[in-house]
Amino acid sequence: MSHFAERLNHIAPFHVMELLARAKALQADGHDVIHMEIGEPDFTTPATIVEAGIAALQSGKTGYSPALGIPELREAISQFYKDKFGVNVPARRIVVTAGASGALMLALGALVSSGSEVLLTDPGYPCNRHFVRTLEGTPINIPVGPDSKYQLTVEDIAQYWTDKTVAALVASPANPTGTVLSQAEIQSLHQACAHKGGTLIVDEIYQGLTYGFEPQTALAISDDLFVINSFSKYFQMTGWRLGWMVVPDAYLDAVTRLAQNLFIAPPTPAQYAALAAFTPTTIEILESRRHIFAERKAALKPALLDIGFQIHADPQGAFYFYADCQHIAEDSYALAKNALEKAYVAITPGIDFGSHLASQHIRIAYTAETNILLAAAERLQKLIKQG
Amino acid sequence: MSHFAERLNHIAPFHVMELLARAKALQADGHDVIHMEIGEPDFTTPATIVEAGIAALQSGKTGYSPALGIPELREAISQFYKDKFGVNVPARRIVVTAGASGALMLALGALVSSGSEVLLTDPGYPCNRHFVRTLEGTPINIPVGPDSKYQLTVEDIAQYWTDKTVAALVASPANPTGTVLSQAEIQSLHQACAHKGGTLIVDEIYQGLTYGFEPQTALAISDDLFVINSFSKYFQMTGWRLGWMVVPDAYLDAVTRLAQNLFIAPPTPAQYAALAAFTPTTIEILESRRHIFAERKAALKPALLDIGFQIHADPQGAFYFYADCQHIAEDSYALAKNALEKAYVAITPGIDFGSHLASQHIRIAYTAETNILLAAAERLQKLIKQG
Ligand SMILES: Cc1ncc(COP(=O)(O)O)c(C=O)c1O
Numbered sequence: 126m127s128h129f130a131e132r133l134n135h136i137a138p139f140h141v142m143e144l145l146a147r148a149k150a151l152q153a154d155g156h157d158v159i160h161m162e163i164g165e166p167d168f169t170t171p172a173t174i175v176e177a178g179i180a181a182l183q184s185g186k187t188g189y190s191p192a193l194g195i196p197e198l199r200e201a202i203s204q205f206y207k208d209k210f211g212v213n214v215p216a217r218r219i220v221v222t223a224g225a226s227g228a229l230m231l232a233l234g235a236l237v238s239s240g241s242e243v244l245l246t247d248p249g250y251p252c253n254r255h256f257v258r259t260l261e262g263t264p265i266n267i268p269v270g271p272d273s274k275y276q277l278t279v280e281d282i283a284q285y286w287t288d289k290t291v292a293a294l295v296a297s298p299a300n301p302t303g304t305v306l307s308q309a310e311i312q313s314l315h316q317a318c319a320h321k322g323g324t325l326i327v328d329e330i331y332q333g334l335t336y337g338f339e340p341q342t343a344l345a346i347s348d349d350l351f352v353i354n355s356f357s358k359y360f361q362m363t364g365w366r367l368g369w370m371v372v373p374d375a376y377l378d379a380v381t382r383l384a385q386n387l388f389i390a391p392p393t394p395a396q397y398a399a400l401a402a403f404t405p406t407t408i409e410i411l412e413s414r415r416h417i418f419a420e421r422k423a424a425l426k427p428a429l430l431d432i433g434f435q436i437h438a439d440p441q442g443a444f445y446f447y448a449d450c451q452h453i454a455e456d457s458y459a460l461a462k463n464a465l466e467k468a469y470v471a472i473t474p475g476i477d478f479g480s481h482l483a484s485q486h487i488r489i490a491y492t493a494e495t496n497i498l499l500a501a502a503e504r505l506q507k508l509i510k511q512g
Numbered sequence: 513m514s515h516f517a518e519r520l521n522h523i524a525p526f527h528v529m530e531l532l533a534r535a536k537a538l539q540a541d542g543h544d545v546i547h548m549e550i551g552e553p554d555f556t557t558p559a560t561i562v563e564a565g566i567a568a569l570q571s572g573k574t575g576y577s578p579a580l581g582i583p584e585l586r587e588a589i590s591q592f593y594k595d596k597f598g599v600n601v602p603a604r605r606i607v608v609t610a611g612a613s614g615a616l617m618l619a620l621g622a623l624v625s626s627g628s629e630v631l632l633t634d635p636g637y638p639c640n641r642h643f644v645r646t647l648e649g650t651p652i653n654i655p656v657g658p659d660s661k662y663q664l665t666v667e668d669i670a671q672y673w674t675d676k677t678v679a680a681l682v683a684s685p686a687n688p689t690g691t692v693l694s695q696a697e698i699q700s701l702h703q704a705c706a707h708k709g710g711t712l713i714v715d716e717i718y719q720g721l722t723y724g725f726e727p728q729t730a731l732a733i734s735d736d737l738f739v740i741n742s743f744s745k746y747f748q749m750t751g752w753r754l755g756w757m758v759v760p761d762a763y764l765d766a767v768t769r770l771a772q773n774l775f776i777a778p779p780t781p782a783q784y785a786a787l788a789a790f791t792p793t794t795i796e797i798l799e800s801r802r803h804i805f806a807e808r809k810a811a812l813k814p815a816l817l818d819i820g821f822q823i824h825a826d827p828q829g830a831f832y833f834y835a836d837c838q839h840i841a842e843d844s845y846a847l848a849k850n851a852l853e854k855a856y857v858a859i860t861p862g863i864d865f866g867s868h869l870a871s872q873h874i875r876i877a878y879t880a881e882t883n884i885l886l887a888a889a890e891r892l893q894k895l896i897k898q899g
């Protein structure tokens with residue numbers, strides 16, 4: 126009797142939510158669950174940012190902001206590109222959004238018509254394909270593996286691009302794999318897309334979180350691509366729902382109209398808070414946290430390999446291991462369930478990131494203190510040994 | 513060369529933004545502009561709510577919340593329906609969103625397939641038709657006038673419903689007209705939609721702002737409709753980007769999947785702040801502000817009629833007059849420009865709300881103190897007299 130949008134046949138739930146609910150039930154029963162399943166830093170927002178948010182609230186910054194964000198923040202982001210990367214990105218092209226989520230909706234909303242195809246990685250951030258579906262486009266989920274560090278290649282562009290394709294979307298560092306595209310690789314992908322008359326979208330949400338080398342931006346390569354970013358991960362502001370995107374000039378008008386109509390504006394107190402995100406004091410806090418992530422990564426990796434997980438491409442960024450568990454378990458979803466029920470360790474099954482070899486992979490987030498991560502590894506070790 | 517989504521041909525900018533930019537330029541030049549163009553209360557968020565938001569930030573509530581909102585807020589909203597309207601709405605069916613904007617996207621995302629039609633009023637809230645376009649549906653903009661208080665009627669449903677129609681969307685009180693549907697009218701619209709196998713969506717964003725009688729809810733009539741609401745208007749939290757929606761049980765799973773993927777979650781500090789929105793102290797503040805809106809309305813209306821504006825249907829809610837200016841000006845956009853340039857009064861041209869008789873209507877928001885509103889009326893009076 127009722128109408129359900131046809132797209133709902135293609136929109137998957139987050140399977141990890143079921144595990145999360147079960148984890149909470151176990152905790153309520155007094156079990157000590159270790160959380161390595163959520164795509165969120167365990168740090169709260171730096172105090173400097175929180176204080177700026179509080180000051181904004183106290184001074185009555187509670188009304189709508191301009192649709193593309195307050196000018197001060199757009200300028201601050203522009204300055205950030207100059208200071209950190211030596212790249213000129215005029216504030217005019219910077220669009221402040223409700224998280225990278227809002228940015229993805231706007232970028233794809235400006236590009237995707239009914240039936241348009243968008244090239245994505247499988248595994249990849251699952252919401253991407255659902256944004257495309259929401260816009261009545263067709264996500265093309267390209268199986269990627271260790272050979273290409275789980276990233277798209279120019280060969281993929283050549284093979285999968287059709288006359289319906291409008292864009293390719295990559296993330297660097299990526300979720301769930303943490304792998305990074307080199308500037309040369311981004312350049313070739315950009316050229317390959319441009320050659321086809323399409324657009325490259327680069328999701329740099331994990332930009333600040335690289336280990337062993339300094340972050341980069343695709344904006345150093347070209348002004349003719351969409352760059353997605355966010356205050357969620359490096360800046361540890363997930364709950365504030367604030368991100369941004371850099372838009373090619375030709376799309377500014379389109380993105381403005383979409384932003385006005387779909388969102389009215391991004392959250393105002395969050396924007397004033399984020400003005401404190403680029404100050405030296407805040408950057409110092411964030412860099413020390415980045416250092417902690419690097420240490421955790423170094424400590425946890427050997428422990429995981431010891432258990433029998435395989436990590437085919439070293440994650441150079443984000444805070445995830447995408448681990449092959451084929452020598453440990455028949456099925457990664459069953460493993461995730463087992464780990465939770467018997468070892469009280471929560472991890473995310475591969476199915477949440479696509480379908481390509483999903484049942485032999487899991488994602489493990491190092492979003493807890495090192496000693497807790499190692500305790501989790503020990504629990505998993507025991508669980509696997511017991512069979 | 514580049515791809516632009518086809519939908520962009522149908523997505524209009526907010527024309528008032530141009531006027532707003534010009535208003536700011538005039539202000540920068542030292543002119544005293546009176547703002548009656550923005551759909552936003554002039555009050556900042558009540559201190560009780562701000563304080564709850566600050567307390568949340570101080571206690572580290574900066575992470576992602578559950579996709580449908582924190583359980584405490586869903587419970588508080590459920591309790592609000594019980595206390596205020598005597599209606600049972602289980603927290604399970606309450607979905608917290610990024611403003612009514614987020615709610616509209618989710619409701620329509622769950623209903624509208626490519627090519628689906630949605631019945632809307634013209635004039636009406638312009639974003640509605642753009643949400644439908646974004647989802648590749650077809651908005652059916654039904655011309656409405658004073659006869660039906662600018663609202664949809666069962667006759668409209670009978671006339672415009674086709675086998676592609678999935679829903680009708682009404683707002684009560686409405687933007688831009690401020691008119692209210694009676695419970696009996698909502699009941700007939702609901703039945704007419706249900707009879708056609710479709711769904712009624714009722715946008716109650718201006719619910720708390722009625723003058724001369726107590727607010728109502730469509731949820732008293734049926735559980736089988738979508739109700740949109742927001743903390744933006746009555747609760748004066750526009751910049752926080754927080755709203756909610758009540759979903760029929762059958763759509764909960766669909767809406768959950770969409771919410772997880774499109775938004776991850778609504779803003780967290782805002783949700784904790786909103787817990788203070790339903791306390792007696794806050795309600796007292798809000799009710800006194802409602803009283804102020806009622807007084808402004810009573811003071812401004814005769815002044816507008818005096819100038820020669822016609823108000824064909826008395827607005828019983830929201831904070832707008834939708835005024836017919838055919839006896840004053842050739843074209844409402846030109847009038848709005850003139851009013852700004854020569855009288856420093858900012859108002860919104862009809863074109864921002866649709867195309868039906870748009871050029872003979874303007875929207876005037878009473879979002880300034882009474883003496884300022886009356887000063888604006890005087891300036892307009894002079895302007896018109898000068899011709
Ligand atoms: C690759 C990637 N892009 C975008 C997002 C969206 O994040 P947000 O909307 O919080 O900025 C996420 C969140 O996990 C992500 O992993």
Ligand SMILES: Cc1ncc(COP(=O)(O)O)c(C=O)c1O
Nearest residue numbers: 551611612613637687742744755
């Ligand atoms: C009728 C109506 N619905 C929805 C909205 C969206 O408001 P928000 O997203 O701030 O809750 C507005 C804003 O003006 C409106 O007038």
